[in-house]
Amino acid sequence: MSKYITAGLIGYGTVGKGVVKILENNQKIVVRKVGKPIKIKSISDLNPIDKPELYVKNFKDIIKDPEIDLIIELVGGYEPARTIIIESLKSGKNVVTANKAVLAKYWDQIFITAQDYKKSIYYEASVGGVIPVVQGLNEGLAAEEIFEIKGILNGTTNFILSKMTKEGLAYEEALKSAQMAGFAESNPSFDVDGIDTANKLAILASLAWGSWIKVKNIAVKGIADLNIKDVLLTKRMGTIKLIGSAIKTKNGIDLSVCPCLIDKSSAFSTVENEYNAVFIKGKDSGDVLFYGKGAGQGPAASAVVSDIINLSKFIVTNTAGIVTDVIYDRKKKIKILPSGQSKSAYYLRFTVVDKPGVLSKISGILGANKVSIASLSQPNIKQGDYADVIIITHETSLSHLETALRQINALKSIVKSKPVKIKIEK
Numbered sequence: 511m512s513k514y515i516t517a518g519l520i521g522y523g524t525v526g527k528g529v530v531k532i533l534e535n536n537q538k539i540v541v542r543k544v545g546k547p548i549k550i551k552s553i554s555d556l557n558p559i560d561k562p563e564l565y566v567k568n569f570k571d572i573i574k575d576p577e578i579d580l581i582i583e584l585v586g587g588y589e590p591a592r593t594i595i596i597e598s599l600k601s602g603k604n605v606v607t608a609n610k611a612v613l614a615k616y617w618d619q620i621f622i623t624a625q626d627y628k629k630s631i632y633y634e635a636s637v638g639g640v641i642p643v644v645q646g647l648n649e650g651l652a653a654e655e656i657f658e659i660k661g662i663l664n665g666t667t668n669f670i671l672s673k674m675t676k677e678g679l680a681y682e683e684a685l686k687s688a689q690m691a692g693f694a695e696s697n698p699s700f701d702v703d704g705i706d707t708a709n710k711l712a713i714l715a716s717l718a719w720g721s722w723i724k725v726k727n728i729a730v731k732g733i734a735d736l737n738i739k740d741v742l743l744t745k746r747m748g749t750i751k752l753i754g755s756a757i758k759t760k761n762g763i764d765l766s767v768c769p770c771l772i773d774k775s776s777a778f779s780t781v782e783n784e785y786n787a788v789f790i791k792g793k794d795s796g797d798v799l800f801y802g803k804g805a806g807q808g809p810a811a812s813a814v815v816s817d818i819i820n821l822s823k824f825i826v827t828n829t830a831g832i833v834t835d836v837i838y839d840r841k842k843k844i845k846i847l848p849s850g851q852s853k854s855a856y857y858l859r860f861t862v863v864d865k866p867g868v869l870s871k872i873s874g875i876l877g878a879n880k881v882s883i884a885s886l887s888q889p890n891i892k893q894g895d896y897a898d899v900i901i902i903t904h905e906t907s908l909s910h911l912e913t914a915l916r917q918i919n920a921l922k923s924i925v926k927s928k929p930v931k932i933k934i935e936k
Contacts, residue, residue: 514549515822518572520594521584522555528811544822551578573601579825583607592616599629604830606817608635614709617722621838629831632821635813637710638786639804647717654792656718659756663710665784665805666694666701667733667752672782675749680738693784693805703732704767711754720837721844729849731768740859740930748773753935762847770935771857850909857902859930864897868924879914881906896926
């Protein structure tokens with residue numbers, strides 16, 4: 511029996527370097543928890559690395575190496591990440607990954623392969639950075655019937671929104687600040703368009719309800735067109751956050767990713783900068799809240815190394831993969847609530863001609879479409895002949911509201927720009 515657990519690392523970027531650093535510095539902790547050291551035997555990357563003695567140009571050579579016990583996949587994206595994971599499992603290797611995109615898109619293929627080849631795949635770092643929410647759902651809340659999952663799941667967007675809220679920066683300025691701080695990529699679309707949050711929500715929802723929840727079933731809206739005016743106008747009511755939401759209703763799972771106006775009393779309202787938070791409601795557990803850093807080398811690498819340690823415990827005893835990590839039956843189908851049937855209260859802002867009769871036209875169209883007004887106000891900020899009107903609705907169906915907004919937007923003689931709609935989260 512080997513005196514080491516040997517690992518092959520594929521992808522030596524920011525997180526990969528962090529993983530190597532933590533393993534090198536924390537071997538005493540590793541030995542105490544696993545029973546033997548964990549050794550990185552080989553590293554593959556597109557470019558030569560700062561550890562030439564470990565460098566392997568072709569990742570396939572690492573997968574085929576009979577001395578390697580587990581593969582750490584940190585290349586990101588869809589390919590070759592999918593191939594690395596699938597071929598590793600088929601080659602008898604257990605896998606650790608932080609890749610939320612490949613898991614969300616190929617959930618079916620990946621976990622069926624893991625079951626067929628009786629191997630394990632651990633992926634805590636794919637959701638929420640250092641927050642142990644995957645383990646929480648899989649183990650801590652294993653007995654629960656899950657009713658709700660809601661979360662701030664992207665550190666980049668939360669950093670941007672924090673800058674907009676606290677410093678009054680416009681979106682473009684806040685994005686530059688996030689890029690300078692290392693939290694946003696040069697092309698930030700994956701984060702700011704809500705795709706990253708949708709991938710993470712799909713993973714959590716698939717775990718919670720035991721079926722593959724596809725990203726295409728999630729209504730997604732990002733923050734790129736969020737106007738600083740709305741951030742500032744809503745500060746007296748709460749704060750705007752990008753929220754991923756999955757709610758079990760009698761008509762199906764209600765799935766969405768969008769900017770939401772969060773009440774000041776909500777725990778989410780205090781989650782700032784790169785921090786993430788996930789709220790889960792269970793039938794017997796009640797409300798459970800996870801909180802921690804969702805971005806940065808340290809938090810992500812820490813979560814990956816935790817998975818390596820936990821998986822290594824089973825590798826030592828030759829039990830990894832014998833018991834299925836994810837209970838997945840591809841025959842099981844979960845009903846998804848059509849997005850138009852989703853119900854919520856909303857913040858609406860209309861920029862309209864400042865003259866008598868305009869408000870009655872708007873309120874009349876809303877009422878005709880079954881959208882009830884909870885409050886109406888007009889900020890004392892004029893723009894020439896135009897003024898802003900703020901309406902807070904009672905809970906209404908999204909389809910009714912969108913029909914009303916289309917009709918209002920068609921009133922070109924009185925409406926200056928497209929109405930703004932922001933969901934209100936309690």
